[in-house]
Amino acid sequence: MKRGRGRLVLRKVLGSLLTLVFVLVFNFVLFRIVETDPVASLFRGRNIPAERLEELRAEFGLDQPLGTQFVFYMRETFQLNLGISYQSRQPVWDEIRSRIPATLALVGSSAVFSALIGTIGGVIAAWRRNTWKDHSITSGTMLFYSMPDFWLGMILLVAFAVVLGWFPVGGIVDLGSTAGGLELLLDQLHHMFLPALTLTLAYLGEYTLVTRSSLLDVMGEDYLTVARAKGLRDVMVRNRHAVPNALLPVVTLLAINFGFILSGAIAVEAVFSWPGLGKATADAIRGPDLPMLQGLFLLFSSAVIFFNLIADLAYSWLDPRVETA
Amino acid sequence: MSLAMQRRRATAARVGKQFRDSRSGMIGLGILAVFVVMALAAPLLADANQLNPVFARNAGNPQWATPGEFGPLGTDHIRRSVWAQFVWGSRVSLFVGLAATVLTILIGSVIGIVSGFFGRRTDAVLMRLTEWFLVIPFLPLAIVLASVLGRSVWNIIFVIGITSWPSTARLVRAQVLTVKQRLFVDRAKSLGAGGPHIVARHILPNVSGLILANATLAVPVSILTETTLAFLGLGDPASASWGKTLEEAFANGAMIRNAWWYFVPAGLGILAVVLAFTLVGRTLEEIANPRLGGDR
Numbered sequence: 001m002k003r004g005r006g007r008l009v010l011r012k013v014l015g016s017l018l019t020l021v022f023v024l025v026f027n028f029v030l031f032r033i034v035e036t037d038p039v040a041s042l043f044r045g046r047n048i049p050a051e052r053l054e055e056l057r058a059e060f061g062l063d064q065p066l067g068t069q070f071v072f073y074m075r076e077t078f079q080l081n082l083g084i085s086y087q088s089r090q091p092v093w094d095e096i097r098s099r100i101p102a103t104l105a106l107v108g109s110s111a112v113f114s115a116l117i118g119t120i121g122g123v124i125a126a127w128r129r130n131t132w133k134d135h136s137i138t139s140g141t142m143l144f145y146s147m148p149d150f151w152l153g154m155i156l157l158v159a160f161a162v163v164l165g166w167f168p169v170g171g172i173v174d175l176g177s178t179a180g181g182l183e184l185l186l187d188q189l190h191h192m193f194l195p196a197l198t199l200t201l202a203y204l205g206e207y208t209l210v211t212r213s214s215l216l217d218v219m220g221e222d223y224l225t226v227a228r229a230k231g232l233r234d235v236m237v238r239n240r241h242a243v244p245n246a247l248l249p250v251v252t253l254l255a256i257n258f259g260f261i262l263s264g265a266i267a268v269e270a271v272f273s274w275p276g277l278g279k280a281t282a283d284a285i286r287g288p289d290l291p292m293l294q295g296l297f298l299l300f301s302s303a304v305i306f307f308n309l310i311a312d313l314a315y316s317w318l319d320p321r322v323e324t325a
Numbered sequence: 326m327s328l329a330m331q332r333r334r335a336t337a338a339r340v341g342k343q344f345r346d347s348r349s350g351m352i353g354l355g356i357l358a359v360f361v362v363m364a365l366a367a368p369l370l371a372d373a374n375q376l377n378p379v380f381a382r383n384a385g386n387p388q389w390a391t392p393g394e395f396g397p398l399g400t401d402h403i404r405r406s407v408w409a410q411f412v413w414g415s416r417v418s419l420f421v422g423l424a425a426t427v428l429t430i431l432i433g434s435v436i437g438i439v440s441g442f443f444g445r446r447t448d449a450v451l452m453r454l455t456e457w458f459l460v461i462p463f464l465p466l467a468i469v470l471a472s473v474l475g476r477s478v479w480n481i482i483f484v485i486g487i488t489s490w491p492s493t494a495r496l497v498r499a500q501v502l503t504v505k506q507r508l509f510v511d512r513a514k515s516l517g518a519g520g521p522h523i524v525a526r527h528i529l530p531n532v533s534g535l536i537l538a539n540a541t542l543a544v545p546v547s548i549l550t551e552t553t554l555a556f557l558g559l560g561d562p563a564s565a566s567w568g569k570t571l572e573e574a575f576a577n578g579a580m581i582r583n584a585w586w587y588f589v590p591a592g593l594g595i596l597a598v599v600l601a602f603t604l605v606g607r608t609l610e611e612i613a614n615p616r617l618g619g620d621r
Contacts, residue, residue, distance in 0.1 A: 022457050030473055146545065146599040148552045151571060151592035158580050169581065263462045267553050271575065281468065285557050288472045300465045308460055 008316060016309045023301045028073050031294050032066070077298070083291035087283065092295040095280065100262070102172060103276030106192055107265050110199035115254050118204040119247075122211025126246075127238055129216065137208065145205035150267035153198040157271065160194060167194050170273035195272040199265055203257070210253055215246040252311050259307030263300035340534075343612045353604025356597050364416045375409035376565065392586050399586040402577040410570050411590045417566035418595065421482055422548035428486025429547065430540045433493025438532070440494065441501030442524055452498070458491040467550060471559040478561045485550050493539050500532045507531075534613035541606030545599040552595055567591040 064072065076082075082092035118141075125137040144152070161169045168174065172191050179187060218224070219242060227241045262277055269278030277296060284292040344350050363370065374380040386404035387395055398407035440451040467488045474480040504510065505528070513523050554560060555568025556575070565573075574580070574588040 019457055019460055023461065030469065142600065142603065143596070146603060147592060147596045148549055148556070148568075148571070150553070150556055151588070151595070154571070154575065154580055154588055155592070158583055158585060162580060162583050260462060263465050266464060266468070267556055270557070281465070282557055285468060285472055285559060290472075293469055293472060297465050297469050300462045301460075304462050305460055 009313060012309055012312050016305050019305050020302060023298065023305070024074060024077065025070075027294055027298055028070055031290055032069075082295040082298070085284075085292045086289045087287055087292065092291050095292065096277065096295055096299060099275060099277050099280050102274060103262055103265065103269070103278060105188075106195055106269070106274055106276060107199060107262070109192070110196045110203060110265075111254070111257055113196070113200045114203035115207050115250070115257075117200070118207025119211045119250055121204070122208040122250075123215060123238070123243055123246075125208065126212040126215035126219065127242075129212075138212070141205035141208045144201050145209075147202075148267070149198060149202035149265075150271050152202060153195065153268045153271040156194050156198055167191075170271075172275055191272075192274075195265070195268055195274050198268055198272075202268075206253065206257075207250060210249050211246065214249045215242060218242055218245045221245075248315075252315055255307055255311035255314055259304035259311075262303045263296075340612055344608060347608045347611070349604045350608030353601040353608070356601035357605065360415055360419065360594070360598055360601070363412060364419050367412050367416055371406065371409040371412040373409065373413060375406035376413060378403040378405055381405045389582065389584055398590055399584070401573070401579070401584075401587050407570075407587055407590065410565060411567075411594060414565055414567040414570055414591060415594060415598075417478070417561075417564050418548060418551065418568070419598065421478060421485075421551045421566060422544050422598070425482045425485035425489075425547040425551065426540055426543045428482060429489045429543050430493055430536060432486060433490035433539075434497050434532075434536055436490065437494040437497025438501055438524060438528060441498040442505065442520070442528060448498075451494075455491045455494050458488070459495075463488050464550070464553065467554060468557065468559065471554055476559055476561055478564055481551055481554060481559070481561065484554070485547050489543065489546055489550070493536075493543065496539055497532055497536060500535050501528055504528055504531045534609075538606055538609040538613045541602055541609055544602040544606075548595060548599055548602075567594050 080093045082096075084090070085092050085095050088095055121137050121141065125134045128134050157169060161167045168191050170191075173179075173184065173187050177184075177187060224237060224241055227237045232240070263281075265274075265276070266278040266281045268274075269276050270282035273279065277299070280292065281296050283289070284296065344354075367373075375384075375386075381400070381404035386400050386406065388400065388404050389402060390400040392399045395406070396408075398411060400406055401410070436451050436455065440448045440455075467484050470484045470487070471480060474484065510523060510527055513527055518526075551560075551566060552568035552571070555566050556572045558572060560566060560569045560572065568591075570591040571588055574584070574591075579585075579587040
């Protein structure tokens with residue numbers, strides 16, 4: 001048994017590494033197709049002598065054959081040397097790194113809230129299926145599921161920030177604010193409320209539907225009849241016996257969604273001018289700032305690959321039946 | 326009439342009856358009918374000249390007019406009629422959504438059928454590719470491809486098609502694998518039927534219901550993706566979809582002005598169409614796969 005598990009882990013890890021190599025090759029090929037001369041793009045509109053451009057091309061390794069360039073690219077990538085942003089002229093990795101915390105805070109908290117509320121909604125809907133509660137929960141989630149998330153954000157922004165004035169219209173802190181400590185934190189939370197509400201509502205549906213259908217699957221099981229037969233109250237049957245067995249797909253969904261956290265809010269961040277990775281992506285598109293897009297794509301893909309691996313391993317650990325697969 | 330024809334007619338009649346019995350399916354179909362008629366009858370409903378800022382200025386349209394001042398949906402920052410944008414935008418959004426779905430289903434079905442039918446090494450290679458596309462975050466990939474390819478309707482369709490086929494491929498492959506085990510495939514083989522014949526006459530008819538349901542459920546994804554890409558500035562500048570309307574409204578300060586008439590209709594249009602396709606798709610799915618049951 002032990003050996004089987006070790007081999008399973010090894011196979012999954014190797015699979016993930018292979019996928020990552022695919023991403024790197026794809027990234028290299030795609031951006032080499034469009035961008036034949038990054039040096040010229042980087043210094044577009046600046047008066048730089050031709051000799052200096054040649055020097056820079058040699059520095060970037062652009063005078064080398066494609067194979068050598070690929071090796072060069074791989075080596076640089078693993079040292080997190082992702083090139084220079086056309087827009088800010090700063091190293092891409094520095095630009096990206098400084099924006100990770102804002103995105104983690106926003107999308108992380110939305111993911112937790114949506115999973116929590118969505119799961120509870122799904123449990124209520126399944127337990128009371130075909131009642132008015134079920135119908136209103138299911139149609140409500142369908143509604144939020146069917147609208148573009150950024151449009152929901154626009155509506156909430158106009159309603160609560162522009163018309164009612166309860167929340168700021170964008171950004172992460174009040175302009176010109178010099179507050180620190182607790183006051184700064186409160187200001188940031190105030191700014192985060194609307195985008196977080198938007199994402200929570202947008203992500204809810206998935207959890208509700210998955211929980212509902214998973215719970216419906218176990219509701220016919222004999223052990224629930226047994227639990228009822230020994231006189232347990234309805235709530236206890238639900239919380240102690242039905243829900244724990246129905247939660248497995250929800251846990252997997254959560255783990256997989258964590259991978260999408262970093263890339264999850266591109267348009268919503270743009271609507272609320274939230275200075276995270278999503279806003280960075282939206283800004284890079286306008287350029288187009290290709291080195292920035294390339295770096296962001298690499299980061300987003302790596303996050304998904306990593307969390308997929310975690311989800312796979314967690315699944316085989318939580319559900320022993322998977323091990324034989 | 327041949328026996329096969331009779332059977333096919335009977336199946337079609339049964340599916341039609343089951344569909345008509347589903348309330349949510351019929352509601353979806355009704356909403357869809359409204360929007361399809363609107364897209365087809367666009368020239369009758371709104372003057373296309375109203376999409377042109379020069380024409381709008383010469384016509385004396387007011388700027389940022391509310392629906393009360395300029396019916397039925399007001400005007401935008403360059404005096405164009407929002408109603409005209411809504412009506413003509415439905416064409417682009419529906420066309421891109423449907424065309425991208427056709428491409429998605431085509432790629433997904435071919436890969437799924439080839440993979441499931443031939444098995445062995447072909448299957449292993451194709452499934453590895455499918456898995457890779459499944460793992461790569463879909464929207465960033467679409468963004469990167471669209472940025473690289475340039476902004477046109479056909480590029481958007483291509484980008485959506487090339488990024489969203491994997492789940493269809495997996496589904497079709499699984500179905501092909503079960504159909505392949507059935508007795509009638511062995512029977513056809515022993516009668517000397519070749520691969521293409523078996524795929525066309527035995528495998529395809531048995532997976533087509535599933536493909537249709539899957540296609541209907543793929544349209545919402547295509548439409549939402551087009552909307553997001555257009556909102557991020559990757560849409561075709563020449564043909565305005567609902568997503569493009571939202572982008573322009575956002576970029577030109579409609580929100581700060583509380584010019585709700587500019588961005589609410591386009592969003593509601595997307596919401597209605599996406600909801601309609603989802604309702605129809607789920608009904609078809611229940612019919613194609615009765616094990617799902619009416620409870621979900």
